[in-house]
Amino acid sequence: MTLVPTSEQHEIIAYPKRHVRVAAGAGTGKTTTIVERLGAFVEGGTSPTRALGITFTVKAADELRNRLRERLASETDSEEVEVATYHGFATSILDEFGPLVGFEPSSLLLDDGHRSELGQLVLRSTPSNLDLTAMDARVADLLDLNDALDRHLLSTQQLIDGAPAHGDDRTMETWEKRIDLATVAATYRSEKERLGLIEFSDLIAKAVEVVTSYPDIAAELAARYDVVLLDEYQDTDPAQRILLTAIFGPSAAVTAVGDSDQTIYEWRGASLDNFDAFPEHFPRSDGEPTETLPLSLNRRSDRLIIDLANTIKAELPSIEGSEPLVPRPEAGDGSLVVAWFGSEREEAGWIAEDILRRHDDGTAFSDTAILVRKRAWIPLLVAALREFDIPTSVSDPGTLLQIPEVADVLAWLRIVSNPDAEPALLRILMGGQYRLGLADLNALKVHADTIDADSIMASVMTPSQVDGLSQTTASQLTRFAAIHEELMRYAQANTVANTINQIITTIGFWDEAAALRPGEATTARLNIARFVNVANGWRPIEGRPTVSRFLRYIDALNESGRDEALTPPTASVVDAVELTTVHGAKGLEWGTVYLPGLQADGFPMSARRHDDPDRHAMLLPYELRLDAEHLSELAATSGNSRKEHLTERNTQSEHRLAYVAVTRAKHTITMSGHVWQDHLKRPKKPSPYLLMARDVPGATIGPWVDEPGEPPTIAPFSDSDTVPDPLFGHDVGTAFRKIIADPTTVAADYPELVDAVSERTRQLTIEIGDLSEPTADPTPKPFSTAVTNLVALAQCPLKFKWVHHDKLPRRPSKAAVRGTEFHRKVELHNLGVISLDDALPASYDAVETDEAFVDEDWTPSDPWSVFEASRFAHMRARFTEAPFEFAIGSGSIRGKIDAIYEPSPGIWEIVDYKSGRPSADPARMVQLKAYAVAVADGAVSSETPEAMSVSFAYFGGTEAEEISEAVDDQWIAEAKIEIARLVDIGAEGPWTATPSPACRFCDFLVHCDAGKAFLTSDV
Structure with missing residues (x-):
């Protein structure tokens, strides 16, 4: 279809090749307009390779790239416009010129979880006067300050040097904390550099350093392009603006498209000054401000929706060229519905019913969205929709952890890590498997208080001692206690991902999923798989990958609300109602939109704190910011005057967010709120936005509660037990x-x-x-085995078969028990803790002592005494009992390394402790080879050593004996070949017998003709 541009679009498309700002209102076709503008340049002789398009997200970049290809298909055969994200453009500069400023292209990019982990490590190790009792808050402060420094291109020393010599007590106290934070931030930055880690903000800051330190490079970059398109420019931060002005300010024709009324990412560093002051930042060649052209004809929404959007827009300060939205000539009236309910559950239930009614009238679920101001409201809405069998798609980052099946697994993981995690414990006990009631919980709490326990877990573990529990409940708790103990033991010996898989199997998730409707079952499996994938891909920055560290990692990811890893996957079912936050909805549109939770203090939200740098140490002082001129009026205030200004800024931020929310709707928007909220004692009043909508001429008033009434009794949406069965009671x-x-x-x-x-x-x-006969699983699980079994495989494939595949009974081994006890003592010595429980043999890679390879006259000594006299007793292990798993060949290997020492920086020694004497069995080296490969491949830690060695340390004699080998790249390569060969044999065979003197002590000799023949021969 040929585009017939409006007069506004035509003016933008035909505007000369020089800087211009386009103030594009919501839904006005900005992408189409800038694509046509570039098409006009190409038709006028500009090569597509001389054009650059920059936008924010990868998805937006792909859309712009495809639209440009479609538009320019007839103009050029193979030449394409370069399209990148803002961070992608910075990365391309660093890939080419980064070494000039010390940037390593091989650096690993930190996500929010790892940023939090590194922040905590640095806070604990750097001397300061910061209050570390609230560690999560201090980590957030540190990361906020570090981000602000990068966005405003400041070093930590520049911030410290900016401290005033005097001021009021509160301001000076804030500066003391800020200097402490800056000192820790300096360590944080040096640790990133040491570990080869970077953040997104580093990409921009380093790219700026390149183009400002080397003006000739900036000129070279500018000379590559005649035309530059900057999309969503209102969301850029000051450092991004400096990067762009340094390169393109004096040369290429820059078209910046944005809408100051849609600046909703200030909390991520977006600066209102960038778009507002674009004419001054990118002036004309004669020095005068660049011109601004408007886009105001809305091509998306019907008239009532536009009327409401303009009502909200009128509350915001306007920039030159920004005009109210105008409906397209063929627009209908649309539908604007407002409703006010007694409780949030009534509101959610009514929304579900209304969606179902509209669906019955022909509105597709996929053309319907529910937008919320706070993520916390999503679970209640999902529950209401499920009550009416309405398919849902939750696309907001972080909401994966709130989905019931994932939340259940996460609750088990939390109590495995910390049995006193009562919120998680209560979720499990009150859930579908155990169904404890409030009376049961009260009995557990009373007993816990009686025995002076820290939590009710003490009562749960001894239900027979708790008064007031029924026999059924006591039996349930006994079963729970056994499962909990089993999972805790399992977690000590396995990786986090394996522990999660064990939890999933133990609680019967797969059986429950199979009982769901096909669509729900698929969604549930995808959600669990996404969570397991997060665990599989996680590695700590340093140290052991424990469950507790993983929980801190995902909590940090969840708190950030930015990482796509915790976004629920989208199934192939396309007809589903979308649930997301207003922030997550930016750039999207639906025919029907619901905007619930519109009560005062809900939306608009009141500021939890006023962002006053005189009161909060993680904020930069106004005078040190790159947009200081834009904030000069605010900087001149203090006390109540500043508080009033900051309150107004927060209100304007909420107005912009409301404007974005309303303009997502094409034909129908339904806005609602509620009087009573669960757990709150005071009734709520309608939001100003709800009242604005009600006052729009033509709005439809739905259910509306005039009086607050009594607060409702909290009840779940589905509670069939409250009504007795007519036959069974x-x-x-x-x-x-x-x-x-x-x-x-x-x-x-x-x-x-x-x-x-x-x-x-x-x-x-x-x-x-x-019913048909069940068929074999078409996708068998990939082969996986422990290092212990890998050694058995190297000794004798047939023995491995009887250990791993066709399992045969084995004799109890005193040597194994002795080895396990010894390993447990050494582990606790290295960790500096006392034993929680008896050690499990499976907790350690304890390869049995093969008596055939040691002296027959040998009498075991006390290995612990020998260890205490060895060098290892006085060395601090960098890693202790470090679990790992890595893929190789046609399967994978898992295990735990006894200890890894770092005698000097970057030099690691991998040590496996043995409670016996040195063995001549060559197969044993496979164990150390697997350990070295795990370390080299990053399966133990994201950091790998510069050099390493591997050692067996034997403590079964009168003194410690060591067998060591140096490890280099050739050694690792040969080890991988050998391990891959063994894994392939272990998975598929052949499992042939390999007789040796060890056959005399083999558990399976009675079944092995080859072994018996060997021992009766003369060999």
């Missing part, structure tokens, strides 16, 4: 179990059911007869 379970045990009781106890049961039994019998 409240005790359906007892009746069901009785009938299962003795079907004849149906006729005696429930004569009304005889005919129905007989008919249903007949139907089920027919259905069972029609």
